[in-house]
Amino acid sequence: MTAPLLQMGLRVEHDIFVVRQRGREVAAAVGLEHQDQVRVATALSEVARDLLRAVGGADVTFSAVADAVDGVHHLRIDLAPVGRLPGGRYEPQSGAVARLVDTLDVVAREGDTVVRMSRRVPVAAAALTPERLAELRTALAVSAPGSALDELAAQNEQLIAALDEVRTQRDELAVLNEELAETNRGVMALYNQLTEELEETNRGVVALYGELDEKSAQLRAASESKSRFLANVSHELRAPVTAIIGLARLLADSASDPLTAEQARQVGLIRSSAADLLGLVNELLDLAKAESGRIEPDWAEVDLRPIFGQLRGTLRALATRPGVELVVEEPPAPATLRSDAVLLAQVLRNLLHNGLKFTERGEVRLRARRADDRWLLQVSDTGPGIAPELHDRIFEEFYQVPGVTRVGGTGLGLPYARRLVVLLGGTLQVTSTPGAGSTFTVSLPVGGV
Numbered sequence: 001m002t003a004p005l006l007q008m009g010l011r012v013e014h015d016i017f018v019v020r021q022r023g024r025e026v027a028a029a030v031g032l033e034h035q036d037q038v039r040v041a042t043a044l045s046e047v048a049r050d051l052l053r054a055v056g057g058a059d060v061t062f063s064a065v066a067d068a069v070d071g072v073h074h075l076r077i078d079l080a081p082v083g084r085l086p087g088g089r090y091e092p093q094s095g096a097v098a099r100l101v102d103t104l105d106v107v108a109r110e111g112d113t114v115v116r117m118s119r120r121v122p123v124a125a126a127a128l129t130p131e132r133l134a135e136l137r138t139a140l141a142v143s144a145p146g147s148a149l150d151e152l153a154a155q156n157e158q159l160i161a162a163l164d165e166v167r168t169q170r171d172e173l174a175v176l177n178e179e180l181a182e183t184n185r186g187v188m189a190l191y192n193q194l195t196e197e198l199e200e201t202n203r204g205v206v207a208l209y210g211e212l213d214e215k216s217a218q219l220r221a222a223s224e225s226k227s228r229f230l231a232n233v234s235h236e237l238r239a240p241v242t243a244i245i246g247l248a249r250l251l252a253d254s255a256s257d258p259l260t261a262e263q264a265r266q267v268g269l270i271r272s273s274a275a276d277l278l279g280l281v282n283e284l285l286d287l288a289k290a291e292s293g294r295i296e297p298d299w300a301e302v303d304l305r306p307i308f309g310q311l312r313g314t315l316r317a318l319a320t321r322p323g324v325e326l327v328v329e330e331p332p333a334p335a336t337l338r339s340d341a342v343l344l345a346q347v348l349r350n351l352l353h354n355g356l357k358f359t360e361r362g363e364v365r366l367r368a369r370r371a372d373d374r375w376l377l378q379v380s381d382t383g384p385g386i387a388p389e390l391h392d393r394i395f396e397e398f399y400q401v402p403g404v405t406r407v408g409g410t411g412l413g414l415p416y417a418r419r420l421v422v423l424l425g426g427t428l429q430v431t432s433t434p435g436a437g438s439t440f441t442v443s444l445p446v447g448g449v
């Protein structure tokens with residue numbers, strides 16, 4: 001066992017002061033910091049008072065011991081009670097005492113029960129070598145304990161220092177609290193601002209949606225009235241135009257009074273203009289019907305081969321340019337799908353007709369190809385092609401590519417064809433390279449809609 005640094009007895013009230021004072025001296029001697037010295041001295045005087053009252057005193061031993069594991073020194077103070085502790089246990093009167101030191105226990109020492117407290121010596125303190133400990137022992141042995149008055153004065157000083165420190169800490173706490181409150185106010189202000197901005201944005205979005213709804217309702221109404229207007233006007237025009245054609249035919253008939261050559265030419269002009277007009281009126285009527293949903297596909301199992309055969313026959317008459325060949329390929333068997341044969345033939349005729357109209361050299365070809373559960377019907381030509389930026393526009397009503405040689409037409413064929421294909425549950429797309437030709441692809445589901 002390490003030789004103790006100091007030993008002393010605790011027997012009377014006055015000894016409590018001495019034990020306290022010496023405790024602080026030993027704590028200072030082994031290198032505890034000022035605050036720790038006060039803590040140890042305070043804990044020691046509390047325990048000393050308890051033991052004096054409970055068992056009439058104790059023998060107090062101060063020693064410095066090195067930890068077996070890390071070698072760090074601890075100041076250890078053993079208080080061996082002069083009488084038996086009640087129940088062999090010790091509880092400090094004040095619960096705060098145990099917090100002033102690292103350990104405060106009742107331990108068995110050489111058959112006796114002692115109250116032991118310890119406090120770690122900081123690493124920064126001067127090393128406690130055996131020589132140093134011997135020096136300390138000698139110094140402590142000669143230093144005489146001061147009077148109770150001295151100790152009271154020392155305690156007062158320590159109390160003032162502790163109060164000072166408490167005040168500083170309280171001031172620091174107040175500053176911190178103020179800063180915290182300030183930050184809180186800032187955060188709340190930011191939060192409120194953000195909430196307000198969010199609400200503002202929300203209101204804007206809601207208003208925008210309202211406006212959008214209103215605009216789309218207006219658009220729908222406009223589109224409906226346009227279709228109604230087209231249907232009515234074209235319907236009203238059809239009868240007089242048909243009458244004009246009939247009358248012109250009558251005038252030119254050989255059974256009628258003979259016409260002069262000039263008159264015959266003019267009647268011919270009237271007839272062809274009226275026929276153009278009738279074509280336009282009919283197309284307008286078709287488009288209006290398709291747009292207003294008045295065309296109902298007549299769904300049936302459709303075979304592509306007879307449709308292709310019919311197109312080959314009827315369109316050959318239109319392929320009158322010597323340098324242009326019309327090729328209608330035989331569809332791969334079985335070439336069936338659920339669709340409306342009349343509407344489908346109308347779409348393909350329209351596309352082939354366009355191809356023949358715009359192609360001056362090469363060929364116009366119709367072919368069918370199966371791709372999974374769809375049929376792809378392609379009309380390709382070696383005509384002038386269409387610039388990429390116009391690929392959407394040619395599907396708009398009345399749009400005709402400017403600059404292309406005027407070959408007649410109304411600009412209604414493609415929008416109508418696309419309407420029909422959509423009714424049949426498919427899509428109509430164009431790919432084209434200006435100068436190299438165009439390909440229009442009708443993609444239809446095998447099973448219909």
Ligand code: ADP
Pocket residue numbers: 354355358381383384385386394399400401402404408409410411412413414415438
């Ligand atoms: P139309 O043929 O009666 O003018 P469409 O709606 O069928 O009307 O076609 C719109 C326009 O698209 C045409 O005027 C033409 O400029 C262009 N177009 C259509 N098909 C072809 C094609 N095969 N090759 C080149 N241009 C085409």
